[in-house]
Amino acid sequence: MSRASQWIAIVVVAVLALLPFVPGAVDAYYFSFLFFVFLYAVMAQSWNLVAGYGGQISLGSHAFFGLGAYTTAILWSGNYLWGSLYDSHPNIYYFDPVTMLLGGLVAAIAAVVIGLPLLSKLHGDYFALGTLGFGEIVKVIFVNGGDFTGGAFGIVAPASSFGTLRPHYWVGLGLMVATALAIRMLMRSRYGLALIAVRDDEMAASANGIDTLKVKVAAFAGSAFIAGVAGSLYTFYIFHVGPDSVFDLDWMLLPLMMTVVGGTGTILGPILGALVMYAVFDLARIVVPDYHPVISGLTIILAMLFLPKGMMRLSRKARVAGA
Numbered sequence: 001m002s003r004a005s006q007w008i009a010i011v012v013v014a015v016l017a018l019l020p021f022v023p024g025a026v027d028a029y030y031f032s033f034l035f036f037v038f039l040y041a042v043m044a045q046s047w048n049l050v051a052g053y054g055g056q057i058s059l060g061s062h063a064f065f066g067l068g069a070y071t072t073a074i075l076w077s078g079n080y081l082w083g084s085l086y087d088s089h090p091n092i093y094y095f096d097p098v099t100m101l102l103g104g105l106v107a108a109i110a111a112v113v114i115g116l117p118l119l120s121k122l123h124g125d126y127f128a129l130g131t132l133g134f135g136e137i138v139k140v141i142f143v144n145g146g147d148f149t150g151g152a153f154g155i156v157a158p159a160s161s162f163g164t165l166r167p168h169y170w171v172g173l174g175l176m177v178a179t180a181l182a183i184r185m186l187m188r189s190r191y192g193l194a195l196i197a198v199r200d201d202e203m204a205a206s207a208n209g210i211d212t213l214k215v216k217v218a219a220f221a222g223s224a225f226i227a228g229v230a231g232s233l234y235t236f237y238i239f240h241v242g243p244d245s246v247f248d249l250d251w252m253l254l255p256l257m258m259t260v261v262g263g264t265g266t267i268l269g270p271i272l273g274a275l276v277m278y279a280v281f282d283l284a285r286i287v288v289p290d291y292h293p294v295i296s297g298l299t300i301i302l303a304m305l306f307l308p309k310g311m312m313r314l315s316r317k318a319r320v321a322g323a
Contacts (some may be wrong), residue, residue, distance in 0.1 A: 016173055020166045031165060033282060035237075037275050038172030039230055043255035044262070044270030045179045046226035051256075052264035053187060054219040055199030056119070060131030061227050062251035063138045066243070067110055068103035068228025070142060073155040073241040075099050094161040095171065100232040107228025108221040110138075115220040120213055139247040154242025157235065168237050175233065176271065179226055184267050186222075195219055227251075254281075261303045263310025272311055 016034070019025055043061060050058050076099065118130045142149045149155065186192045197205040198212050206212050231251075235241050254277070255270075262273025277299070284295035 013173070013177055017170070020169055026165055026169075031169065033278075035165065035169050035172050036282075037278050038169075038176045039233060040255055040258060040278055041176045041271045041274035042172070042179050042230045042233075043227060043251065044258045044274050045176075045183060046223045046230065047252075047255045048259045048264060048266075048270045049183055049186075049226070050219050050223035052259060052266070052269075053183075053192070053199065054195050054216060056216055056220065057124070057128040058131045058220065058223065059128045059252055059256075060114075060135040061223075061255060062247055062249055063131075063135035064107035064111060064224040064227035065231040065234070065251045066138065066142070066246035067107040067224075068231030069235045069241050069246040070149065070155070070231075071103040071106045071228070072099050072232040072235040073157055074148070075102065076157045076235070077155050095167050095236055100229055103232035103235075104225040104228035107231070108225040111221040111224030112217060115217045116213075119216045119220065135247065135249075135252070139243050142247070143243045150242070152243060154240060154245070157239045157241070159239045162239070168233065171233055171236075175229065180267050180271065187267075191215070191218070254278075257300055257303075259310075261300075261307060261310060263312030266310065266312040269310050269312040276311070 019031070019034075025031055043065065046064075047058065047061050050056050076094075076096075114131075114134050118127055118134075122130050143152050145151065187196070194205065194210050194215050197208070197210060198215050202212050205215075231246060234246065238245065255274075258273035258277045259270045260273070261277055262271065263269025280299045281292075281296050284292045284299075288295060
C-alpha cells in the first residue's frame with residue numbers, strides 16, 4: 001500500500017469514527033448498515049486468513065462465530081465471571097472486553113482441537129467438508145444442550161443494557177481496522193512467509209524445515225478467534241442467541257463470497273467485498289423482497305464470471321495496463 005493510500009485509509013477511518021456525532025446519524029438506516037458491513041468484514045478477514053493466505057478452504061466459520069456468541073451469552077446471562085457483583089450491576093457484561101476475548105479464545109481452542117486431526121489427515125475438498133460437518137455437529141450439540149445452552153430456543157441476555165447503537169458501531173469499526181492491521185503485520189512476519197510458503201507448495205515448505213501442520217493449525221485457530229470475537233459482538237447487538245441464528249450457514253457463506261468478490265489473499269479485498277456485497281443483498285431485500293434470493297444469486301454468478309480473482313486484483317490489472 002502506497003503512502004497516499006495509507007493516508008486515504010486513515011481519513012476514511014477517521015470520518016467513519018466521527019460519524020456517530022452527526023445529529024440523527026445513529027437513527028439513520030445507513031448507521032446500522034455500516035455496523036453490519038464492519039461485522040461481515042471482520043468475518044471475511046477471518047476466512048481470508050485461513051483460506052486466502054493459508055490455502056485451506058474452511059466451511060466452518062459459522063461454528064466459531066456461534067461458539068463466540070454462545071460463550072458471551074452464557075457468561076453474561078449466567079453470571080459466571082463476576083459473581084455477586086452481577087446482582088447489583090446486571091449490565092456489567094455489556095461490552096465487557098474480557099467476555100469478548102473469552103468468546104474468541106473458546107472458538108480458537110475448538111479450532112485447535114478439531115484442526116489437529118483434520119489438518120493432519122485431510123486436504124482440499126475433504127478438509128472443507130470436514131469443517132462443514134464440524135459446524136453441523138456443534139449446532140446439534142447446542143440444540144440439545146439443555147438449560148446450559150437454552151436448547152432450541154437459545155439464551156436471552158438482559159436487553160435493558162441497550163441504550164444506543166453507538167458502542168456496537170465503534171467496536172465493529174475498531175475490530176475491522178484492528179483485524180486488517182493485525183493480518184497485514186502477520187503476513188509481513190516470519191510466520192506469514194511460512195504460511196504463504198505452505199499455501200503455495202506444502203511439500204517444498206516441509207522440505208525446507210517448516211512445520212506445516214503447526215503453521216496450518218495456527219492459521220485455523222487465528223481465524224476461529226476472529227470469528228469468535230465477531231460472534232461476541234453480535235450477541236451484544238441481538239441479545240437473543242439461538243442455534244438457528246448464530247450457527248446459520250450465512251455466517252460462513254456470505255463472508256466467503258465477500259472475500260472472493262473483493263479479492264482473496266489481500267487485506268482490503270474482504271472489506272471492499274463486504275461493503276459491495278452487503279449493499280447488494282440489503283438493497284435487494286428492501287426493494288424486491290420476493291426476489292431477494294434471485295438477485296443475490298445472480299450477483300454472485302456475475303461476480304464469479306467477470307471478477308474471478310476479485311475487485312482488488314482487477315484494479316491492480318488496470319493500473320498495470322495504464323502504466
